[in-house]
Amino acid sequence: MPETDFLNDSKVIPGKLEFYRDSVRFEVTGSIPVESAFSPRNPKINLLLKSSENSILFEDIKLTKKVAAYEYKKSFVLAYEPWMEGAFLEVQFFQGRKTQLVPSQKKILARGIITTPLLAKIGKVNPDEPIPQVGLFISTGVMDADLSRMGEFLIRFDEGSSSVKMDASNKGEIADLKTFLTENSAVISFRITGTQSPESSEGKTSKLGMDRAEAVRRMLEDSNVLLRDSLTEVNSRWNDWFDLRLQLREYEKLSTQRKDQYYAVLADGADYQSQTQALKKIPGFNQVARDLFPSLRSVKIEVVAKPLPGLNQAQAALLRQALNENTASSDLDMADWAIAGEASPRLEDKAKIYSKMTELFRSVVPYNNLAVVKMRMAQRTLDQATKDLLWKEANELLYQASKIATDPYVLHNQGQILVLQGKMWEAYKKLSDASVLTRNQDFLKYNESLRGALDIMRGDYKLAALRFDYPYSEAKDFFNKGLAYFLSKDYANASLSFEESVMAGRNYGYGFYGLAMVAAESGQTEIALLQLDKAIHASELIYQKALVDPIFEEIRSSDEFFQIFRSSVNRNEK
Structure with a gap:
């Protein structure tokens, strides 16, 4: 047959695939022309989503015969999996023998999937980045002493x-x-x-x-x-x-x-x-x-x-005595023990103190705080089995705390563990319940920031922006706030929040990445490249993401785009 572009009308809606909530949704439409003398025999359309790691083949999309063409339209809803981020979506056209394995024509409809909501900082540990702090200690009547x-x-x-x-x-x-x-x-x-x-x-x-x-x-x-x-x-x-x-x-x-x-x-x-x-x-x-x-x-x-609480010398001596002796009583009261736990810089020392407190006092405090120690220990191990065991131990301690009293800190920590385990919907319920139980602004600032990050992943971007109406100091919180505004298409506030993230931590590359996204969406190529250059030097994860992120598709073909990546490789080699 003469060369005919049977896939010329094939397209995907939206033009760039996007992650939304927990899935990727799109529609493929097109028509196969029927020419009077050269009508395709046994036409067939397949769709392929493929990356270097995995693939999904959607076969035999239904064709409807019209006078001058075979038409097709089909909607897809795919449960998102990480390998899809760098995948391409390809439509394939077959004709002739029904057993034909090689398509007569093929066309790439989309490259990569926009997964911007997954950039939200939720406490996950990433290679070559600082370990995020998770969990809230119950301190001596005030907000967790570890929070700046x-x-x-x-x-x-x-x-x-x-x-x-x-x-x-x-x-x-x-x-x-x-x-x-x-x-x-x-x-x-x-x-x-x-x-x-x-x-x-x-x-x-x-x-x-x-x-x-x-x-x-x-x-x-x-x-x-x-x-x-x-x-x-x-x-x-x-x-x-x-x-x-x-x-x-x-x-x-x-x-x-x-x-x-x-x-x-x-x-x-x-x-x-x-x-x-x-x-x-x-x-x-x-x-x-x-x-x-x-x-x-x-x-x-x-x-x-x-704050920097601590015990005096006499109290410190009584503490050491109680920790070294197998006794069910102590000359220190619970507030003294709690201060000792807060003041101990090492997680191992905190664990000893809070563990002993569970023997001495029937209170939510030691069970909750020992659980937080377990959570932070889990952050510091790369072994998934050890991490799972520590999360299990922390959950058991939080369950014991919840039997003593209903406490917002306990609910928050249960929610944080669920977040790290990937159970977002269950986590959101715990965090929502925690916010109802207290008006403590310091607690709400921390709890709502995590809740806002989950709102971003849930696709409720405007609500997420409202969650961040607190005075933050950490770069990650400013970044999440900017992300909420960006996804709401409020680029002015997004840019301001990303700049605040940069000001709070210039080595935190996500603020620069956010500014690059705003510039790319606004058609400011030079600014996007400038900010992207700063972002990819801060994190290998950002480097890899920038290479496949469809947000930068329009500038990815330029020499300037690849020059900043070549420069990054050269600097790393030195």
């Missing part, structure tokens, strides 16, 4: 000045900082960032911002605030609208529509000067500048810290 808290303090400056002016506002900020450090004495990080407004009096270089940051550092040291060099970061931002974006969130003099105009400019990827000119064209900008620019003449102090 973030304090932000703003020192304002006169226009063009780098001299710290100890007015009532700045004195109040320093007093609040000292109170925060008193309550949270274990400092994890201390960031001092000098900023300056775009006003001409603020200078034409970043020198003023850095001078301000250094001035605040000296002032803190003179005020007896202990700054450890290894934990302290002093820097500045200049020609950067990031801080203005944050201020716009709380600015009440603009309508939502007008704010969207600002966000559209600030998220367009243009250079600073171009964005400045675009901002000035927005009606009312002069008023916004008068209200918000003074706050850009400042130094932002960001401290991540946590």
